[in-house]
Amino acid sequence: MSEIFDELRAALWTVWHRRWMAIAIAWGVCLLGWLVIAMIPNAYESKARVYVDVEDVLSKQLGIAGDGKEEITRVRQTLSSAKNLEKVITATRLGEGITERGALDAAISELEKKVKVTSEQDNLFEITAEIGRSNLSEAENAVLARDVVQKLLDILREEHVAGNRAGIAQAITDLERQLDGRKRELEEAEQRRLTFEAEYPDLVGGSASLSSKVQQSRADLRAVDADLAAAESALAAISGQLANTPRTIIGGRDATGPRAALQQAQTQLAELRSRGLTDNHPDVVSTTKQVQILARQAAAAGEDAGGTPNPAWSSLMAIRTERQANVEALQARRAALQSDFAALMASQASEPAVAAEANRISRDYDVLRENYEKLLQDREALRTRGQVESKASQFRFDVIQDPTVPRKPAAPNRPLLLLGILIVGLGAGTATAWGLGQLKSSFATPQKLEREFDLPVIGSISLTISEAARTLEKKRLKQFAGACGGLVGIFVILVAIEIVSVGTIA
Structure with missing residues (x-):
């Protein structure tokens, strides 16, 4: 120590x-x-605060409103671009005495360091310009700083309001040019498809469509088989009832004769069968034997059949005729479906190369059609948006703080620099x-x-x-x-x- x-x-x-x-x-x-330090000119800073409102009720209602965050990011990034700064230099005193491109590029590079665009919130950002030139007086530097910020605000209005409409018009032109090309391709694909379908009608829509047709045909065939089985069962039932129903009814005084007993036994037998009892059932067997005995007795008695027609038999006959026609129609339908199904299966098995070609043609046509429809919708949406923005811009720029002439220099901090030099x-x-x-x-x-x-x-x-x-x-x-x-x-x-x-x- x-x-x-x-x-x-x-x-x-x-x-x-x-x-x-x-x-x-x-x-x-x-x-x-x-x-x-005394020779360093004072730099004066002017600033403006701008609020960007990207919410537009009409555009939102039409479903054509853009992404506001992307627009604000674009504004912040492009406002201080070299192109815009060149406009600022040529429109203010910064461009005095600049005649060559090299000098202009140097001025743009220097101004780029003096201009800042910062985002305070999502929709609020600040434009700041700091100007300090040795060939200008204090007051002139302060006014020039204000003019630079004001020119940037003017560019903001011109480029991102009117410029947005020009961009929409250019986008519509580009879309129309793409639509013309897609239209020609779609017409060619449609012509190829029509030619192929005329030669191979079974393969319309490609092999995927053919497979769906096979599946649909198989399902239709199964449904017809089920309906035919039900119709045949109903026809058999009505035929059984008709066989056990007499055509005429015996009248007159002899109501207790063999024929009357035979009719009563037949009615009883029909009732038993209608309940679903088989021919092996004891009641059915005994009633059947009774009918046979009474039939022999009625035949031996020789009584004529001059009775009145039986309305039940007529009704059952009409029902049987209708059900017979239904069965025949279903059988014809089943035969047609079997023929179509066999043809489809033959096409699917014997033409794999043609099926692949059908797939390609169908796929190309569907893709071209979807692309064309999407481009068409985009063009109409842009046209509607352009018409809306002709009446009122989608984006509204509100200047919260106008640029003013600064009263005090923002730089340099001379007291601090003087102290630093002393130290x-x-x-x-x-x-x-x-x-x-x-x-x-x-x-x-x-x-x-x-x-x-x-x-x-x-x-x-x-x-x-x-x-x-x-x-x-x-x-x-x-x-x-x-x-x-x-x-x-x-x-x-x-x-x-x-x-x-x-x-x-x-």
Whole structure:
């Protein structure tokens, strides 16, 4: 710890011993630095805040509203583009004296660093321009900063409102050109499809359509088989009832004769069968035998059948005729379906190459038709959107804060720069004095001499000065303090001037 303290004392003695050199260097660095700062022109900043409203009721109702976030991103990225900055330069005093392209590109590059477009919220962003040119006065720089921001706002209105409509018109033109090409391709594909369908009608729609036809034919055939089975069952049932129903009804006095008993037995037998009893059932067997016996008795009795027609038999006969016709129709339908199914199966099995060609033609036609319809819908939507924006733009730009002429410079921060130069000057003088001291072969303390040569120091002799030398030293000390105070005083004066001069633009 004592060694560090000794080194610090030695460094301070070295600097103090060469204090006049240090203060002279500090004065030189400070005066030069303050002069450079004084030559830096003030930069004035103007800003504007813009709100972009992308919600349009009519466009949303029509289903043609665009993506607002994408539009705001596009505005923020393209507003400070080189093309727009070139318009700003040519429309303001920034373009004075620029006649060559190289000078214009340099001005654009410089202005790009001075212009900022920042987003504060989703729909709110800020346009800032900082201008400080040495060939212009303070007031002119402030007005120029305002003009730059105002021109950017004008470009915003022109490019992204009117320009949006021009973009829609160009998009419609491009879509119409694509539609013409797609229309020709679609007509050619449709002609190929019609030619193929005329040659192979079974393969209309491709092999996928053929497979669906086979499946549909198989399903229709199964449905007809089920209907035919039900119709045949119903015909058999009505035929059984008709066989057990007499054609005539015996009337007159002899209501108890053999024929009347035969009719009653036949009716009873028909009732048993209608209940679903089989011929092996005991009741059916006994009733059948009774009918046979009564039939022989009626035949032996010789009674004529001169009775009245039986209406039940006539009704059953009409139903049987209708059901017979239904069965015959279903049989004809089944035969036709079997023929069609066999033809489809033969086409599917014997023409694989033709089926593949049918698939390709059908697929190409469907793709072209879908693309054409989509392009057609897009064109109509763009036309509707263009008509809407002719009445009112989809995007509304509200200027929340208009650009104004700034009263105070935004840069540079002169008080801070002045303080920095003062610190740098004092540091440069101190470092120079210490560095020169290190080049000398003298030693500030006995301890340092002893450490350097590794030899014991017997003693040291203190410096003794006379009264006249002491008086001279005090005088020089006052002069040094005056030099330091003068440097600090100049710094204070410059800072005060800067503070007072800020905000004096009329």
